[in-house]
Amino acid sequence: MMNLFKKSTLLCLALISLTSCFEDRDDNVVLASGINDFVWKGMNIFYLYKDEIPDLADDRFTSDADYGNYLNSFSSPESLFESLIFDRQVTDRFSFIVDDYIALEQSFAGTTKSNGLRYYFFSDPQNASKAILVIRQVVPGSPGATANLKRGQFITQIDGTDLTPENINSLLSPDSFTLHFANHNDNGTPETSDDSFTSNGTTVSLTKTVFTENPIHQSSIIDVNGTKIGYLLYNRFNSNFNQQLNTAFGTFKSNAIQDLVIDLRYNPGGSVDTARLLASMVTGQFSGQVFSKLVFNSTLESENINYEFVPSFDGTAINSLNLGKVYVLTTASSASASELLINSLKPYITVIQIGETTVGKTQASITIYDSPNFDQNNINPNHTYAMQPLVANSINVNDQAVPGTGLVPDTPLEERVLNLGVFGNVNEPLLAAAIANITGSGRYRPQSQIDAILMHVPEDESKMQDMFIDSDHAPFITRQHSFNN
Known part of the structure; x- marks a missing residue:
């Protein structure tokens, strides 16, 4: 891996070759267009699909005036950024720009203002104009956990207002609100069309607080008739918790587990390097071999990166299990680094995916700042804009990418x-399916649609599907960035 000096030197060369035509116009352009100048130059250098966007061509502008007029034709940095995105609805659903990079950095580190609840919502079977919330996850250490709220509880009102598909996101937005809980009545039939949800009189008031989520929601060992199964519920690939992840695998290793279930059902992604470390913990027998590759645009193709399986990190030996098979639980919320883990492990070991088809995000991104080298050094103090564009494709050792349509499970469930069941309980449906496969105690049967209810995820929970390139591995960039969760 190139050292920082070499990275910086290459960046300077790249910037000189790509932006030398702007050297004489910078003073005028920045005064005229401000942040738009930063947006165009950053996208011109780093954007994965640069070659598909005519306005990002190196020879797009014939003069200073031509460039300045172009930048000034956009009413905002957001409108310029959006005009430079390739095939927004299909190919690039994930690049974004923010006006507060401090909040973005905190989010990537797992620090957010939240009450710790994650939900599904669905239409009331008795009145399609109304909606029902169900808690799908309560983050440990959060206000929701302190209030003793549980996965599977139903909510019909917030602050006394009936929920609807239209108001649910706005009602969940305030820092403080009161949840009104309800009981479910199946009316004695397996069909859901006659089900009802009636208030049980319980209310809980919550206030969002700023806290850092430990992505290791649960780590346990399940003994099923003498078969020791490790279970890891992992919510995000957060490099700040790599040591805790390794400790969890140390417990698995010391207890000589025979099988492992990694639950990524709500994991939107995160650090590419942490995905590589987790893969090295699952295995151990492939140290030094290529785990995953990142392929950049035609301008930066010399910076393509190989991530290898490793025996250690930060001076710490990895607790490797040397497994030849792993079980992974997924839903339609599993994205990016979660998909990278599955796709890049498959050439080496058997990966049994149980659950739902994943998001289908194969690309990586980095955070680009308005600074001379687009990193965190000498950032323009006049604003806090930053960009998170896709900059590389992730492929496995066989050059296979995650399909844009997602990874299809071996066992659809x-x-x-x-x-919903209880995480880590042998009767929770997805985990039960994995255990049945491991022990041979049962076989998968297609689910009946008789009790199926169409579920949705609130808007705020569906935004962050990321996979980021860490600072030690990003070309030119000297800080942790995102494989976009």
Whole structure:
């Protein structure tokens, strides 16, 4: 891996070759267009699909005036950024720009203002104009956990207002609100069309607080008739918790587990390097071999990166299990680094995917700042804009990418709002399916649609599907960035 000096030197060369035509116009352009100048130059250098966007061509502008007029034709940095995105609805669904990079950095580190609840919502079977919330996850250490709220609880009102598909996101937005809980009545039939949700009089008031989520929601060992199964519920590939992840695998290793279930059902992605470390913990027998590759645009193709399986990190030996098979639980919320883990492990070991088809995000991104080298050094103090564009494709050792349509499970199994179960419990449907496969105690049967209810994820929970390139591995960039969760 190139050292920082070499990275910086290459960046200077790249910037000189790509932006030398702007050297004489910078003073005028920045005064005229401000942030738009930063947006265009950053996208011109780093954007993965640069060659598909005529306005990003190196020879797009014939003069200073031509460039300045172009930048000034956009009403905002957001409108310029959006005009430079390739095939927004299909190919690049993930690049974004923010006006507060401090909040973005905190989010990538797992620090957010939240009450720790994650939800599904669905239409009331008795009145399609109304909606029902169900808690799908309560983050440990959060206000929701302190209030003793549980996965599977139903909510019909917030602050006394009935929920609808239209108001649910706005009602969940305030820092403080009161949840009104309800009981479910199946009316004695397996069909859901006659089900009802009636207030039980319980209310809980919550206030969002700023806290850092430990992505290791649960780590446990399940003994099923003498078969020791490790279970890891992992919510995000957060490099700040690599040591804790390794400790969890140390417990698995010391207890000589025979099989491992990694639950990524709500994991939107995160650090590419942490995905490589987790893969090295699962295996161990492939140290030094290529785990995953990142391929950049035609301008930066000399910076393509290989991520190898490793025996250690930060001076710490990895607790490797040397497994030849792993079970991974997924839903339609599993994205980016979660998909990278599955796709890049498959050439080496058997990966049994159980659950739902994943998001289908194969690309990586980095955070680009308005600074001379687009990193965190000498950032323009006049604003806090930053960009998170896709900059590389992730492929496995066989040059296979995650399909844009997502990774299809070997055992299809949807979560059901009326039977979410308890994480880590042998009867929780997705985990039960993995255990049945491991022990040979049963075989998968297609789910009945009789109790199926169409579920949705609130807007705020569906935004962050990321996979980021860490600072030690990003070309030119000297800080942790995102494989976009």
